[in-house]
Amino acid sequence: MPTPAPKPPSRADCTCGTRSAAAEPAVDRPGGTLLEDAADLFRVLGDTTRTRILWAIADEGRCVCDIADRLAMTPSAISHQLRILKQARIVRHRKVGRSVFYTLDDDHIRTLLRDAMEHAAEMAPPARPGGRRRIRT
Amino acid sequence: MPTPAPKPPSRADCTCGTRSAAAEPAVDRPGGTLLEDAADLFRVLGDTTRTRILWAIADEGRCVCDIADRLAMTPSAISHQLRILKQARIVRHRKVGRSVFYTLDDDHIRTLLRDAMEHAAEMAPPARPGGRRRIRT
DNA sequence: TGTAAATATGAATATATGCTCATATATTCA
DNA sequence: TGAATATATGAGCATATATTCATATTTACA
Numbered sequence: 492m493p494t495p496a497p498k499p500p501s502r503a504d505c506t507c508g509t510r511s512a513a514a515e516p517a518v519d520r521p522g523g524t525l526l527e528d529a530a531d532l533f534r535v536l537g538d539t540t541r542t543r544i545l546w547a548i549a550d551e552g553r554c555v556c557d558i559a560d561r562l563a564m565t566p567s568a569i570s571h572q573l574r575i576l577k578q579a580r581i582v583r584h585r586k587v588g589r590s591v592f593y594t595l596d597d598d599h600i601r602t603l604l605r606d607a608m609e610h611a612a613e614m615a616p617p618a619r620p621g622g623r624r625r626i627r628t
Numbered sequence: 629m630p631t632p633a634p635k636p637p638s639r640a641d642c643t644c645g646t647r648s649a650a651a652e653p654a655v656d657r658p659g660g661t662l663l664e665d666a667a668d669l670f671r672v673l674g675d676t677t678r679t680r681i682l683w684a685i686a687d688e689g690r691c692v693c694d695i696a697d698r699l700a701m702t703p704s705a706i707s708h709q710l711r712i713l714k715q716a717r718i719v720r721h722r723k724v725g726r727s728v729f730y731t732l733d734d735d736h737i738r739t740l741l742r743d744a745m746e747h748a749a750e751m752a753p754p755a756r757p758g759g760r761r762r763i764r765t
Numbered sequence: 766t767g768t769a770a771a772t773a774t775g776a777a778t779a780t781a782t783g784c785t786c787a788t789a790t791a792t793t794c795a
Numbered sequence: 796t797g798a799a800t801a802t803a804t805g806a807g808c809a810t811a812t813a814t815t816c817a818t819a820t821t822t823a824c825a
Binding site for chain 3: 797798799800801802803810811813817818820821824825
């Protein structure tokens, strides 16, 4: 959901003495867009089907029907998701005959996936006594 | 012949010779849930408001109204998002008088944010000649 | 104690999104 | 060339989700 209406509640609204004083030039430091780009990347990665696709092609390139088989989903559904991953430049593709092979674009993605799983693994024991816990957003 | 069966795409459907042979035990290796947990984490991070909140509290803890001021959004909207971040155990909170201070829970998040921005930064020049490009999912 | 401030939360709503279905395109091979 | 295969894509639908609004809760302070 793209950032909606920038409601302008004035700074003066908050009178709590605990508020940090220095009014920074902008909300986010590195130019704004960089942080938003990061959020976009996370959003693309934030879907189970897409992470499963990425995991499936993490070791070696695979064609669409191969991925579809492995995930037990229709090639159409996979293709739709691959389009999103392509647009985000997360995967690359090369055509071989009738097939199209997809691979990870670079190592950043592998690193992000690994780090996120690491975080999840460390989080798991204390946080999820009853197993997987779907976080509602 | 009426129509091809509903659609449980069996492995045999794909006859392309390019498909990888070895039928791996499962779609994803590390137990399945770990990969899904990673996707969940990404999903929570994949929202501009939430990344802006995280960035705002990356250096030091801030109260809700402070964050709201900085993002120029209502405390209610911020509070809703903080709840999601809390449930995902991405932020911690401590109460001080009427205010509630939020901080990042651990360094993993900082690392993920930094890596994602790094990826975005490297991606940027060739991929986005016209500036920020919203990726439709 | 009573009022105001800071935060939290439930309901409602507009929008976004993932999948299915139908169909188009591209490529191989008989 | 024509049939079959692999992939891509647009429309439609059911669901998810981010914000607003109203209201509840907690705490400080006069």
